[in-house]
Amino acid sequence: MMTMRFSRFSSRNWTTFRGQPLTEISGALGDLGTFLPILIALAVNDSISLPATLVFSGLYNIFTGWFFGIPLPVQPMKAIAAVAIARDFDGDQIAAAGIFAGVVIFVFTATGALRWFANAVPIPVVKGIQVGAGLSLVISAGAKLKGKMGWIEPRWADNYLWVIAALVGLLVTNIYRRVPYGLILFLLGLVFAFVSLATSGHGDLPHFSIWIPRAVQPTTDDWKVGIIQAGIGQIPLTTLNSIIAVVHLAGDLLPDVRTPSITSIGFSVAMMNLVGTCVGCMPVCHGSGGLAAQYRFGARSGASIIFLGAVKLIVGIFLGNTLLDLLYSFPTAFLAVMVIAAGLELASVGESLNTTRAWDLGNNDRSSSLPTLGLAEVKLTDEERKRRWTVMIVTVGLLVAFKNAGIGFVAGMLCHWTFGLPSLIERIRSRWSEGRIRLASGRGQD
Helix, strand or coil: CHHHHHHHHHHHHHHHHHHCHHHHHHHHCCCHHHHHHHHHHHHHCCCCCHHHHHHHHHHHHHHHHHHHCCCCCCEECHHHHHHHHHCCCCHHHHHHHHHHHHHHHHHHHHHCHHHHHHHHCCHHHHHHHHHHHHHHHHHHHHHHHHHHCCCCCCECCECHHHHHHHHHHHHHHHHCCCCCHHHHHHHHHHHHHHHHHHHHCCCCCCCCCCCCCCCCCCCHHHHHHHHHHHHHHHHHHHHHHHHHHHHHHHHHHCCCCCCCCHHHHHHHHHHHHHHHHHHCCCCEECCHHHHHHHHHCCCCCCHHHHHHHHHHHHHHHHCHHHHHHHHHCCCHHHHHHHHHHHHHHHHHHHHHCCCCCCCCCCCCCHHHCCCCCCCCCCCCCHHHHHHHHHHHHHHHHHHHHHCCHHHHHHHHHHHHHHHHHHHHHHHHHHHHHHHHHHHHHHHHHC
16 A cells, blocks of 8 residues: 555656646745745854755655655744744754754654644634644744845845846746746856855855765753753644644645645654754754745655755765855745745635635544545534634744744643633533432432
């Protein structure tokens, strides 16, 4: 059965890529707006190995594209990355944080705790996390542009004029979706980066340089710093956004393809961080924002990220650290617009909250963790629709306000449970009354 599954995915990957190669390649590049800035920041600080990250994230892209058959992204673990950048983590400390996260996710998955948790989270809360994460991406992109950009600054290839041009192009290609806009932006940005680097005299162009792996060796203090300051904070974000939300989003965006299970995604995230981080690879996961980005720019199969993985693998092995100056010169204007597009695509899934495309309203088997969108319709009353909407909005609001998926999740769950209090109290009263009646009846018979 497993062989048949892989054969079916391989056939679909090849058929899709052969039918629309430029669109698939465009989609593969859709997540670079998030991937490149974090990769560059960590590599400049010497917190990670750039070639190791390219090589191993490339291998992960190839494997996930083949195994799952969908454009599942390989993204930085953002909570760990944020702390590592802010506190100047060295390679051993960030590796300790990534390995810790991998071990915890592996244990959660192997024991079934992850699957139980996923089935216990209401759909409005999941949708709220997705919408909140999408809006957070848009806000972060806007903040980056506002802090660095001028109308003609900081350079001719990176300013508000190019932001406007890229946004106009994005709006146009929202109508003509077959245009490989992600590929166009990437190639144009690459040309700008080459020209800027060659004419500025600051930095070196990429050249041949074979990568030589070097193992990390965290000390006891490195483990302590990595786990306490970064690793623990990553767990709720990975569980909610990189596993639960990404499985739901895959079902929403690609209903005709077999959706990955919670368990398989959990093991995938765990193993990625138990392998590559040992040689300096950036801690990574599968994010819903990355899936939305790659889908928005055209990716519809695993072939798109298999292509991306092959490119990463080749440049990581043969160019390695010599790529850093070129990547650093890539226009922020284009990266920010790609992030905005990803955020809007991710936030748009909230629209299906009260429709049959929501997992709990269609004919879906939630217990299998392999949902398929069904045709059965569950009719909601106006009050039920309002409650579901309120739970989602509370989740979104607190997530965006505190910039923390964990806080948004807790707020959404509290709101959900609050709406259930009246019925709970009524059941308790009913059982209490039944007990009193039985007690009185027993005394009467005596």
